[in-house]
Amino acid sequence: xxxxxxxxxxxxxxxxxxxxxxxxxxxxxxxxxxxxxxxxxxxxxxxxxxxxxxxxxxxxxxxxxxxxxxxxxxxxxxxxxxxxxxxxxxxxxxxxxxxxxxxxxxxxxxxxxxxxxxxxxxxxxxxxxxxxxxxxxxxxxxxxxxxxxxxxxxxxxxxxxxxxxxxxxxxxxxxxxxxxxxxxxxxxxxxxxxxxxxxxxxxxxxxxxxxxxxxxxxxxxxxxxxxxxxxxxxxxxxxxxxxxxxxxxxxxxxxxxxxxxxxxxxxxxxxxxxxxxxxxxxxxxxxxxxxxxxxxxxxxxxxxxxxxxxxxxxxxxxxxxxxxxxxxxxxxxxxxxxxxxxxxxxxxxxxxxxxxxxxxxxxxxxxxxxxxxxxxxxxxxxxxxxxxxxxxxxxxxxxxxxxxxxxxxxxx
Numbered sequence: 001x002x003x004x005x006x007x008x009x010x011x012x013x014x015x016x017x018x019x020x021x022x023x024x025x026x027x028x029x030x031x032x033x034x035x036x037x038x039x040x041x042x043x044x045x046x047x048x049x050x051x052x053x054x055x056x057x058x059x060x061x062x063x064x065x066x067x068x069x070x071x072x073x074x075x076x077x078x079x080x081x082x083x084x085x086x087x088x089x090x091x092x093x094x095x096x097x098x099x100x101x102x103x104x105x106x107x108x109x110x111x112x113x114x115x116x117x118x119x120x121x122x123x124x125x126x127x128x129x130x131x132x133x134x135x136x137x138x139x140x141x142x143x144x145x146x147x148x149x150x151x152x153x154x155x156x157x158x159x160x161x162x163x164x165x166x167x168x169x170x171x172x173x174x175x176x177x178x179x180x181x182x183x184x185x186x187x188x189x190x191x192x193x194x195x196x197x198x199x200x201x202x203x204x205x206x207x208x209x210x211x212x213x214x215x216x217x218x219x220x221x222x223x224x225x226x227x228x229x230x231x232x233x234x235x236x237x238x239x240x241x242x243x244x245x246x247x248x249x250x251x252x253x254x255x256x257x258x259x260x261x262x263x264x265x266x267x268x269x270x271x272x273x274x275x276x277x278x279x280x281x282x283x284x285x286x287x288x289x290x291x292x293x294x295x296x297x298x299x300x301x302x303x304x305x306x307x308x309x310x311x312x313x314x315x316x317x318x319x320x321x322x323x324x325x326x327x328x329x330x331x332x333x334x335x336x337x338x339x340x341x342x343x344x345x346x347x348x349x350x351x352x353x354x355x356x357x358x359x360x361x362x363x364x365x366x367x368x369x370x371x372x373x374x375x376x377x378x379x380x381x382x383x384x385x386x387x388x389x390x391x392x393x394x395x396x397x398x399x400x401x402x403x404x405x406x407x408x409x410x411x412x
Contacts, residue, residue: 012042021121047085048144049151055082058092058138065159069130069166069262079140081121087113091141092121097133100125121325128163130258132308136157165261165306170270172399200224200274215243235292235331236271236278239324240264240306241338247311252365256339257311259363262393264337265306267361272299280305284313320350325355332356339363341387342372346379353383361388 019038023031049200055077063074077092090111096104100178106123135157143150200213203223211225240260247253264280271278271293280302290302317338322333334352338345341362349358360380369377371391380387388399 012046016042017120019094021118023137024060044143045149048142049149051083051143052087052142052151053081053083053140053153054085056080056140056153058157060094060135060138060159062135062159066162066164067128068164068260069128070122070130071163073128073161074122075125076120076122077138081117084115086115086300087142088145089142090119091204092119093139093141095139096125097131097135097180099131100133102126114355130165130261130307131165134303135162162304162307164303165258165265166393167266167269168393169395170266170399173267173270173396194305196411200226200316214389234278235333236267237292237324237332238264238278238302239281239321239334239336239338240269240280240282240307240309241317241336241340242311243313243315243317243320244311246317246338250339251341252312254306256363256365259393260337260361261306261309261337263327263361263363263396265303266333266393266396267337268299270303272296281314281324282313283317284309285315285348318348320339321352325352330355334358335361338365340376341380342376343379346376346383346385349380349385350383353385359386359388361390364389364391 013222015036016039019031023035059076059078059080061076067073071275078092079092081087081089082346090113092111096107105126106121111122113117128236137154137156139152139154141150141152157391200216200389203212203225204215205286207225213224213226217223237406242257247257250256268278268280275293275294277294278298280290282288282305289303290305317340321336333356334351336349338359338360339362341360345360349360352358377387390396
């Protein structure tokens, strides 16, 4: 840039010197008119080059830094300048993430500020996809009326936007399959006298009336019973599958992965809302683990990890599940979210059952399962492992009705 300006200045000096010499030698109206016209033009161009962006400030304001997939982001840009030199056109360009380009309205505009000191405009990014994004710098460009001079300036203003997976309310799921609700034991059948209430659960036949948690019952619109420290069922351990091998070769792999992240986020949020202890382990490289807990900070860390996650782990999900089975505490409820529904996965999950209960949530896009997946489903069912086939994350709100509307295990 400096070299270009220096060369332009040198050429201007040489041209003006030549025109001045031409006027001195030949004299006459035309020679001096040409000299003064070029002098005025050169002065205009140099003032445009040097004074256009003096004292300019650019600020970006975003409507939110943390959103959920599917929401829209409003961005407001304020340009302020101090110079009185008129600007006949002004272009403000911002380098957006690639996944935003086709969902943005009102980004690149040509403004005609003239003598205005401030320009205020905005643009909107619709239907944000899940992910963690960085907004870095903005470039302001202007120039003269003749197109001889263009000047630009870059303003760095980093912004980090986190778009969490879509979270839907989960109904009909409390760590047991829908058809297992009648098998849950009421509190009066167990030895207990702990007064440390750390959660709630659905009220079942046989529970004492003094066990009803009335504030939560009024809030949720359904009977909920207090859950004491001694009565807490196994902690949840969520295992989302982000391995490359599980999604490679699938034309709908990207869609399945986004559904898998939304399933995991929704189930984790459900566990948090019900005051159930939860944790998460991810077969990432390196190994990613979130120890079980109950606090909101853990929820935020898990959701942020799910927002940034991509199916890029080189690990093998089967060997990872084997490692979990060898290291986990007994009695844990393992919730695995993976598109794999074959016999090797069934074997790995059956081995995991030695440490606790296992449930499998499978994002699906096909109308009918293949023979390999059907055999895996049958083997898991025979082992007593509940399998939820989820075509759309909204199905999590209707698990009480069967959990798999629109999906079938038939290969015919």
